[in-house]
Amino acid sequence: MTDIDGAVEHVSVVVLGAGPTGVTVATLLAQHGVECLVLDRWARVYPQPRAVHLDDEIFRILGRLGVADEFAAISRPALGLRLLDRSMKVLTEFKRETALSRNGFPQANMFDQPALEALLRTNLGRNPRAVLRGSVEVTDVADDGRGRVRVTYSDRADGSQHVVDADYVLGCDGANSITRARIGSRMEDLGFEQRWLVVDVATSAELHQWDGIHQVCDPVRAGTYMRIGEARYRWEFRLLDGEAAADYADLDALAPLLRPWVADVPACELNLVRVTEYTFRAQLADRWRRGRVFILGDAAHLTPPFIGQGMGAGLRDAMNLSWKLAGVLNATLPPEALDTYEQERKPHSRHMIRLALGVGRAMTAGGEFGNVIRRVVVPLLHRVPGLSAKIMDGVTPALRRSAFVHKSHRPRTLAGALCPNPVLAGGERLDAVLGNGFALVTTIAPTPDERASIERRGAVVHVAAPGSELAQWLRRGRASAALVRPDRTVMLTGDQLAALCDALPESSLPRK
């Protein structure tokens, strides 16, 4: 990394953007032994709180990063999500387990995004393979088509110009991504745009509310309430035409909106942290890659926050791409492995955006259509087959078929879904035992030759005890063994260990 006139230095991967997606992918790459440089325009974490919820699948990713205990200390499990009518009558409830789920963590977790980002950055700083450079503005990303991508950036303090060459560039540069523009990708509009007021309040007063997310369905003034910490609360309200955040700049102006939740609390006990306006959108980039340049996170997809999945989608992108890229960089996976990133992640993101839009429409749709949704559809949601697994139980859909997801035509195949993460007989969770590479989870003990062949390729074998949670999981999937990818997605299941061993890539990612 040098001045524009000097010799250009080289790093394996430049990550553009140190938001939650960029820091996560850099940490995962560094764990896999890949050197990366992260560039961001700000010196410190962006201070405005945005995301407040993440699910157990995302908590599991935080576990992989090594910050599960630290995150548990700054977060708060929630009971789930309730849709209410404008008189606060409950229309339906999606329960979440505050005890540990099959992923090993509570299913709904409330937090403050800057606090999480600070924790992620501190953790990144512990890995010498990743360097974070703040206060720089990236102005260009250019793939020379011959194996190098040149990133140009300026130092915001002194205006000096710099370039760095990379084998790959990951654009984690948010909604207004320059990387997306440079790869010629366009956002597909999924037909949703609304202005919302976002209010953060601190108070040590007890509000005596149901301890989950309240979504008020009202075509005029939809709203959301949630407790995100011991003394922190978030409200979001749809803004009416002609209204602006400035109309709600203090607690007096906000009082009519907050009243259903704070009626018993004197205003002097409430401390307004901030009030701002966001435009919630639903958009999906039409391409997520060109050559050696990829986009991840908000650069690739935007979702209204009605089911709290936007940031989570970025962390899923990071988890999906990092091991593939590390494998390609150390030549244990073919370059085509990278094609599966968009193939797998784009349909999953689209699905999650659609779920968010479904909740958004229930909350905000006007006219007779909206009334029918709220009065008839919402109360019956519990009875819709398929929805129960997705919204009700908080399990996100399995990945589609790809070179790394071999789906059979048998029903209930486990391929594409996450492997559970139970506590094993030794007291450790499965993820800790499996490490960071491929794994074979099996009820059939491998022969010494099979074991040697698996371990030679850097994979770990776990033989599930009869009757254990993993054995039952395999049985429900009608299989004796599962090949599990580094991101803990099941690649393939079967009854013949030899066939599963053959499918194991020649990966030698570091196990820990």
Ligand SMILES: Cc1cc2nc3c(=O)[nH]c(=O)nc-3n(C[C@H](O)[C@H](O)[C@H](O)COP(=O)(O)OP(=O)(O)OC[C@H]3O[C@@H](n4cnc5c(N)ncnc54)[C@H](O)[C@@H]3O)c2cc1C
């Ligand atoms: C009100 C609200 C509520 C939300 N609630 C939730 C929720 O409950 N759960 C959830 O999962 N998500 C939620 N989200 C979404 C979540 O906040 C985002 O999805 C998440 O922040 C995206 O992370 P990211 O790292 O992809 O992008 P960002 O957080 O936008 O980070 C991008 C980074 O790139 C840097 N950057 C951009 N361009 C350049 C450049 N040219 N040069 C240098 N640096 C650059 C920026 O400085 C920034 O640090 C919410 C969002 C909002 C607005």
